[in-house]
Each structure stands twice: as C-alpha cells, then as structure tokens.
Amino acid sequence: MDFDDEGSNFELKEIQTLSGHTDRVWSLAWNPATGTDDAQPVIASCSGDKTVRIWERSALTRSWDCKAVLEETHTRTVRSCTWSPSGKLLATASFDATTAIWENVGGDFQCVSTLEGHENEVKSVSWNASESLLATCSRDKTVWIWEVMPGNEFECASVLQGHTQDVKMIKWHPTMDILFSCSYDNTIKVWAEDDTGDWHCIQTIVSGHSSTVWAISFNAGGDKMVTCSDDLTLKVWEADIEGMRSGNNQVLWKHLSTLSGYHDRTIFSVHWSREGIIASGAADDAIRFFVESKDSVVDGPSYRLLLKKEKAHDMDVNVVQWSPGENRVMASASDDGTIKIWELATSSN
Amino acid sequence: MTLGLINANPIVHAKKERVARCEDSHCYFVRDIRDPEHPYSLEQLSVLSEESISVDDKLGRILITFTPTIQHCSMATVIGLCLRVKLQECFPPHYKVDIKVSPGSHADEEAVNKQLNDKERIAAALENPNLRQLVDECLYSNEL
Numbered sequence: 001m002d003f004d005d006e007g008s009n010f011e012l013k014e015i016q017t018l019s020g021h022t023d024r025v026w027s028l029a030w031n032p033a034t035g036t037d038d039a040q041p042v043i044a045s046c047s048g049d050k051t052v053r054i055w056e057r058s059a060l061t062r063s064w065d066c067k068a069v070l071e072e073t074h075t076r077t078v079r080s081c082t083w084s085p086s087g088k089l090l091a092t093a094s095f096d097a098t099t100a101i102w103e104n105v106g107g108d109f110q111c112v113s114t115l116e117g118h119e120n121e122v123k124s125v126s127w128n129a130s131e132s133l134l135a136t137c138s139r140d141k142t143v144w145i146w147e148v149m150p151g152n153e154f155e156c157a158s159v160l161q162g163h164t165q166d167v168k169m170i171k172w173h174p175t176m177d178i179l180f181s182c183s184y185d186n187t188i189k190v191w192a193e194d195d196t197g198d199w200h201c202i203q204t205i206v207s208g209h210s211s212t213v214w215a216i217s218f219n220a221g222g223d224k225m226v227t228c229s230d231d232l233t234l235k236v237w238e239a240d241i242e243g244m245r246s247g248n249n250q251v252l253w254k255h256l257s258t259l260s261g262y263h264d265r266t267i268f269s270v271h272w273s274r275e276g277i278i279a280s281g282a283a284d285d286a287i288r289f290f291v292e293s294k295d296s297v298v299d300g301p302s303y304r305l306l307l308k309k310e311k312a313h314d315m316d317v318n319v320v321q322w323s324p325g326e327n328r329v330m331a332s333a334s335d336d337g338t339i340k341i342w343e344l345a346t347s348s349n
Numbered sequence: 350m351t352l353g354l355i356n357a358n359p360i361v362h363a364k365k366e367r368v369a370r371c372e373d374s375h376c377y378f379v380r381d382i383r384d385p386e387h388p389y390s391l392e393q394l395s396v397l398s399e400e401s402i403s404v405d406d407k408l409g410r411i412l413i414t415f416t417p418t419i420q421h422c423s424m425a426t427v428i429g430l431c432l433r434v435k436l437q438e439c440f441p442p443h444y445k446v447d448i449k450v451s452p453g454s455h456a457d458e459e460a461v462n463k464q465l466n467d468k469e470r471i472a473a474a475l476e477n478p479n480l481r482q483l484v485d486e487c488l489y490s491n492e493l
Contacts, residue, residue, distance in 0.1 A: 024472075077473070077476060120473075121473050139473065166470070168469070184467065211463070212467065265445070266468075283445065285443075315443050316468070
C-alpha cells in the first residue's frame with residue numbers, strides 16, 4: 001500500500017472513550033476472533049486497579065460497553081493481557097507474580113488456571129500461533145515457556161535465563177515458534193528450540209537500543225519487526241524469512257532502520273498494522289504513525305512520519321493496538337485511566 | 350533493609366529561613382521530606398535545595414535533582430520514590446516528573462537515574478508494603 005498516493009492528509013478520529021478503570025490502564029488486547037460480520041469486536045483491558053475489563057461494541061448502537069469486570073483474582077496491578085489466537089482464552093499477567101488464564105463460560109469469565117513460578121512481577125504474556133505454547137516474562141530476569149495441555153492445564157517447559165535485568169515484553173513470531181524478548185538491559189533476545197527440544201537463546205541484539213526496550217511488533221509478513229525504547233527511538237529489524245522457515249536457527253535479525261528525532265519521551269508501545277502502518281504510543285501523551293517511505297533509495301527502506309496526534313490522551317499512552325478486524329481502527333490506553341477507540345481516516349479538505 | 354546505617358554521620362545544616370515564595374502556588378515542601386535514615390529533612394542534609402527543582406508549567410514538566418549524602422548511597426532510590434510521591438500530591442496528575450541525582454554525586458549515577466524514572470518499576474515498588482511504609486514515614490513524619 002502506498003500511502004504517498006492517498007493524498008497526504010490523514011487524521012486520527014476519536015470514535016469513543018471507554019471509562020471505568022479506576023487506575024492507569026497498562027495494556028489492552030482485541031479478541032482476534034471478533035470484529036467480523038458475526039461477532040462484534042471485543043477488547044480486554046488491564047489496569048493498576050487490579051482488574052481486567054471486557055468491552056464489547058453493540059451491534060445495534062455501535063457503542064462500546066463494559067461487559068465484564070474480572071476482579072478478586074489478581075492481588076496487584078494487572079500489567080498485560082492477551083487473547084489466545086482462537087479467542088477462547090485470555091491470559092493476564094500481574095505484578096502479583098502470577099499469570100491467570102480465563103475462559104468465557106456462557107458469558108461469564110472464569111479463571112480456569114493460575115500459572116505460578118516467577119519470583120516477582122510478571123510483565124508480559126504471549127501465545128504462539130498454534131496455541132500450543134504460552135510465554136511469560138518477569139522482573140526476575142527470566143522468560144518461562146509453558147506447554148498448553150488438555151483441560152486448561154499448563155506445564156512449564158523451560159525457564160530461560162540470559163537477560164541481566166527486568167524483561168519487559170515477550171512476543172512469539174506470528175507464524176513460527178520463535179520467541180522474542182526485550183528488556184531493561186537494553187537488549188532483544190531471540191529464543192528457539194533445538195532438535196533435542198531444548199530452548200535457548202539464538203541471538204542477542206546488544207548494539208541496538210541504548211536504553212530499556214519496551215515493546216516488539218512484527219509486520220504482517222513476519223520478516224520485519226519494530227522495537228521501541230526509552231532511548232526515544234524506534235528500530236526496524238529484518239531477517240531472512242525463508243531461511244527461518246526451513247528451520248535454520250542461525251538466521252540473524254539485522255538492523256534495517258532507526259526512527260529518531262520524532263519522540264522526546266519514552267516510547268512504551270509500538271504496533272505494526274496489517275497494511276504496514278507503524279503506530280507508537282509514548283510518554284508525551286501522543287500517538288504517532290509511520291509508514292515506509294518510497295523516497296528511500298540506497299540503503300534500503302526508510303520510514304517517514306505519517307501523522308502525529310498530540311494529546312491523544314491526558315497522560316502517558318501505555319499501549320496502542322490495531323484492530324484485527326476493521327481497517328485502520330485502533331485502540332489506545334493511558335495513565336489517565338481511559339481507553340480510546342480511533343479511526344485513521346483520510347481527511348477531506 | 351540494611352542492619353547498619355549507610356551513612357552514620359551525615360553533615361547537618363541549619364534549617365534555612367524560608368522566604369515566602371508564593372508567586373506560583375507550587376508546593377516546595379519536598380525539602381521537608383525526612384531522610385530515610387536520619388531524623389533530619391532532605392534540606393537540612395543538603396540533599397535538596399531551592400535550585401534542585403525546576404518547573405515548566407506550560408509543558409507540565411518538573412525536573413528535580415538531589416544530592417545523596419554519600420557517593421554509594423543505597424537510599425537514593427528510596428529518596429527518589431519519596432520525591433515522586435510528594436510531587437504527585439502537590440501537582441496536577443498530568444505533570445511529568447523526571448528525577449535525577451545531581452551529576453557526579455553518585456557512583457552509579459546512570460543506573461540510579463534509570464531506575465528512578467522507570468514508570469513500571471516505580472509503580473511496582475510503591476505496591477510493595479514495606480517500601481510504601483518507609484516512604485510514608487519519610488513524607489509524613491512529624492519530627493521536624
């Protein structure tokens with residue numbers, strides 16, 4: 001998609017503000033099985049108020065309502081939430097050192113499993129594409145891989161050590177069972193399983209960011225990823241996807257581009273849309289959008305700022321997530337306790 | 350918590366005559382925060398001074414620098430937490446606060462500054478009841 005052709009006037013339209021959480025909202029996740037003709041879009045959000053909220057858009061009114069508040073399970077901040085690829089389960093990671101697994105049983109969300117083991121705050125949780133594995137990471141510097149067993153049982157398959165500090169986020173590759181982690185130690189690590197079934201670190205990107213790396217996101221093709229950092233930059237990386245597919249664990253991720261000079265405070269979140277638009281959420285309350293620039297020549301693709309939405313929220317933006325269903329619809333959440341639904345539209349002059 | 354005091358003999362200064370600074374309604378009482386280890390205020394221990402705080406009301410930003418009493422002060426992160434909590438009380442919620450140790454005042458300056466400004470770490474620390482209690486004691490102590 002060539003955004004240069006679409007007339008350069010984009011605007012971020014606010015569709016609705018979802019209020020209800022009584023503390024900062026750290027993260028949110030769109031249910032991947034919803035947002036189609038049959039199923040109305042659903043979002044899960046998690047907060048410093050120790051709860052998880054489920055929001056659904058009404059088919060009739062097109063307005064978002066809070067359908068459920070998942071409380072009295074986590075005893076501290078819920079930091080991260082993510083749906084399984086089938087949309088049937090929701091995993092929530094908490095500062096209480098546990099990860100809870102929830103299932104929607106006839107409209108009622110029940111906690112069907114609690115994963116314990118981390119020594120302190122769990123920061124992030126991620127399901128692999130086939131839903132056979134779950135990964136969690138923590139301030140205890142480790143990454144845990146859990147096998148999903150029948151009957152909502154989870155068994156720890158591996159405890160991965162290597163990061164020297166707090167691990168902020170983990171994310172499975174969109175198609176392959178390769179795990180990525182980013183940390184307060186400024187590095188990104190890539191983890192894969194060898195022939196004997198052991199997981200280990202196959203790459204550590206050390207000379208990338210110069211401060212905490214907060215998030216990772218892959219493009220639709222899975223051959224590129226973008227990371228965001230406290231060092232005020234976004235970095236784009238690429239790898240030989242065919243090599244990876246043929247099981248070559250020696251394939252390395254290489255630096256492609258650095259987007260600097262656009263942010264003046266910590267970037268907490270980054271998300272790459274199916275179409276190729278990179279959205280970022282930062283501590284200056286703004287949301288920014290970047291696309292590949294067609295003007296780039298010699299050293300490969302570069303990226304340009306498509307739009308900056310100042311004061312998207314009243315406080316830090318902690319997360320930005322594109323809708324899996326509708327085109328150019330996005331959700332963000334903030335320290336201001338709200339979630340906002342947006343549409344990136346081309347403005348008619 | 351350590352068994353002995355980190356710095357058993359801090360230099361204590363007299364409390365300065367507070368000249369009324371009311372042209373902006375800012376709350377400068379961060380200086381009265383009690384040191385985590387001694388019954389003196391951060392101002393009395395020269396950890397903070399008037400020059401320590403700069404406020405930009407237009408942007409809604411605050412920068413505060415403080416000088417730990419010794420180079421290897423392990424209480425630096427606690428002092429930082431106290432400052433942050435106090436400032437949150439005194440300023441509207443949208444103000445952004447950056448806290449640093451004054452240049453050259455701490456052996457692990459970069460590492461301390463990083464921890465003092467990691468929002469997620471701060472949030473987790475303030476959920477720790479022991480740490481929260483220590484912060485509350487420093488902020489609300491009536492011994493001054």
